Amino acid sequence: MTTTARRGPGRPSLTERRREDTRTEVSRVAARLFTERGYDATTVEDIAAGSGMALRTFYRYFRAKEETLAPLFAAATRDWVDRLADCPPELGLVDALLAAYRASVRHSRVTNGIDEAQLRALLRMMEGHPAFRATWLVVHRDSEDQLRPVIAARVGAAPDDLAVRLAAGTANTAVRIAMERWAVGEASVRSAEEAVAQALREVASGGLLAP
Amino acid sequence: MTTTARRGPGRPSLTERRREDTRTEVSRVAARLFTERGYDATTVEDIAAGSGMALRTFYRYFRAKEETLAPLFAAATRDWVDRLADCPPELGLVDALLAAYRASVRHSRVTNGIDEAQLRALLRMMEGHPAFRATWLVVHRDSEDQLRPVIAARVGAAPDDLAVRLAAGTANTAVRIAMERWAVGEASVRSAEEAVAQALREVASGGLLAP
DNA sequence: GAATTTTTTGGCACGGAGTGCCTGTTTGGC
DNA sequence: GCCAAACAGGCACTCCGTGCCAAAAAATTC
Structure with a gap:
């Protein structure tokens, strides 16, 4: 993220943007794993590990595996x-x-x-x-x-x-x-x-x- | 089902129609349970039991719980x-x-x-x-x-x-x-x-x- | 109608999904 | 440095979904 972003009134807070960035990052990892190994063969633990987080943390960002993309x-x-x-x-x-x-x-x-x-x-x-x-x-x-x-x-x-x-x-x-x-x-x-x-x-x- | 149904060319076979009837029947049971107790509070076992079948049999008719409706x-x-x-x-x-x-x-x-x-x-x-x-x-x-x-x-x-x-x-x-x-x-x-x-x-x- | 083949059903065990709860760790304000 | 709030992770547990095999039921054959 290289955009210089002022806080602005309607703009989401920094914390929220960080959260979104994390979600997008995990999403990219999942997309790669899904295309490589297929959906079923990819476990949530794989996605979490590939994203450098614990399984429990993954579920703080996504409600379900199918939401990952x-x-x-x-x-x-x-x-x-x-x-x-x-x-x-x-x-x-x-x-x-x-x-x-x-x-x-x-x-x-x-x-x-x-x-x-x-x-x-x-x-x-x-x-x-x-x-x-x-x-x-x-x-x-x-x-x-x-x-x-x-x-x-x-x-x-x-x-x-x-x-x-x-x-x-x-x-x-x-x-x-x-x-x-x-x-x-x-x-x-x-x-x-x-x-x-x-x-x-x-x-x-x-x-x-x-x- | 009281309709007198001849087999006809494009018509699905009797077995297939029986299967569809079973699916519809289970679907109705699930709809009732979901509206009564809510989605999460209703387990697949509840639906299966309410439909008079075993859990394993339910999964021969539906691939997933969310498909039930x-x-x-x-x-x-x-x-x-x-x-x-x-x-x-x-x-x-x-x-x-x-x-x-x-x-x-x-x-x-x-x-x-x-x-x-x-x-x-x-x-x-x-x-x-x-x-x-x-x-x-x-x-x-x-x-x-x-x-x-x-x-x-x-x-x-x-x-x-x-x-x-x-x-x-x-x-x-x-x-x-x-x-x-x-x-x-x-x-x-x-x-x-x-x-x-x-x-x-x-x-x-x-x-x-x-x- | 009895024997046999085929289809349907159910039980069991197992791995993955998803969550509540509690403990550590980071963050940020003072 | 100290404290509070938010965040990450571990653990235990329930439910989902499936492979595998045995029993029951239905269709088929003789």
Whole structure:
């Protein structure tokens, strides 16, 4: 972490940020072990040992083994939402969503977070590993809730308006489906970015539901 | 089950249906125990005993404790998709989705499946119970895949077309969000049916994403 | 209908997951 | 240096989930 971060009012405290860093660090270790040995063959003790902590301490950071990858996935969606909030307000919602995604994926390539190759490998492991699938879906469900206030602010509505909820849900679903298509290596998908662009453009056009 | 069922070509075998019945039965027992005592306070042995089977046998029907409610949730979405397939083709997609939902909820009120009050109670338990949340989301993710071929058939496209995937994902998300709104008892929601109708109409109009 | 094969069920033992409780160790303010 | 609060670790214990083998039940064959 090289960013010079002032404490700021809405900003999490130093302790909380340290905690998040630890979680991310453990998450990276787990991702490596899972891809190397598989999910079942990796014990929580392995992850704890690899992270230089005791088993009991691991459980102070994660409620369950299957939660271990959540910080890694969540970092990606979190970053996307944050960049959406920073997008110029005159941009249309879909354009902003796409621009935010592009900025996020470009930036996270050079900095911390999860790199695309690893994310892809993990997503491919999801088939046949219910625990993985569940984590992936839970992270996206959380992302939906994070998206709501940002979308609400852009369109000038309340975060719990039905229209805002649905916009968040739809946008989020589009990104999820795009990444799932990209992960399995569908022929017409050249990059995650392209997949997301296609999906967002499709829902922006109304798609099959609004003919 | 009192329906006189011929074997039919696409129909599952008797053994498979017996198995499904057993799963549903156990699912109902678990739903009762969870609502009575809470999720954590209910052990798998309780569920097995309540279902008249040994613990080891339970694990021949379910891979994990958190999977126990899946048949109950899945029966609802499965029924919805089946009725969509039976809707007259000249009906618009959104109208058909809504009609199928109405038929499903009306019919399952008198026959087997899960009744609304219990579903609502279980959904309300989801807050603070990650395992529940995950199951709910996984069921809806599966529903998305079941929806694809049916939608594809209606609009005359391939099931793995991006547009079909997104329509399935969006429709499914709309229903999920509607039910989540209904479950928490939002003021502007009088019934699950009304919530779903509102949500589907909103996405049919294009919503905030297609202004 | 008796014998046999196949499927289903249950008991047992075992390792990993997850937690309550208590003891050490670090951190930070004085 | 002293004390308090937060954090890490060890230990014991319960529950989850599974491999393995034996008993029971169901289907099949003669």
